[in-house]
Amino acid sequence: MAHAQQAPAQALREWADTGVALLPLGTRFVAVRLPEALIHAAADTAQPQELAARLTRLLNGPVIFDGRTMGGTYYALMRPRIGSPWKHQAIAPRLGVGTYLGVPKLDRRKPPGTYWTVPPRFKGDLCAPGAVASLIVNAIRVSQEAEQ
Template sequence: MSRASTISQAATAEWLARTHADPPTAHQEWQDQRLTVLPLGVRFDAVRIPVETLYAAILNIRPAAVSRLLEQLLGGPVVQDADRWFYPLVPVGPAARWHSRAAEYLGQGAWLGVPQADQLAPPGAYWVVPVREPGRLCDLARVDELVAVGTARLSGRS
């Protein structure tokens, strides 16, 4: 691993850990179990998208292709958990603008299992699209469009 990569992962881990009420606890949980649970509504929110909806939207299920496409389409980090859900991380606050029934907006009061910064593959939760720059998040309008396309394809409307 290069020094730049190490610095980037360290900066990412610190940025994520500062979401936790006790950042050292987050670091310890990542060390012990490669996952910590972070509160939403502090630095970021998330949208929980069923894998079927997302795969229908991008017409692909190959992990490398999914990662590349999501990075291009959404512009920010995405967690996958238990092969059932994708969680694009989005800016805090716009929950009132979320109207999709096919995916759930998770904001203040919700929690998300967040993998260690270098957890880029299963088992367990992992970064489909890792944090490339602390604070850079997915565009909520693009997430909404992705969900709408996937929902339309699943219902046969596209």
């Protein structure tokens, strides 16, 4: 992930100094910003261990949690797809070129601060766009059913 920056050594320094590196999105990976309520609806739990296990199964790729922003936000990391429209931009925006994301050091797996809910398992491990889209659609359906 350090290679997302033009100077990977900078990311390594940031991880060593603060535990979080600010990485540019759009070249090596993009991130889908998922509100906490959406994730809890999709996973049908707010319990951290259960949530991590369900997100692992549902997304099969890395997910970051940042509890310091907007009441809690998850970021599913995906491969960039040039020319591929993202149908869920209004509720779960796909962030890419021109955006930076705080990416935690691989061993940050619990609060406080930004941490991995689902860490990458290998170099290049990313969520499939279809899996992220399915999670969003399911969460919307569950939320609508709960309102009825």
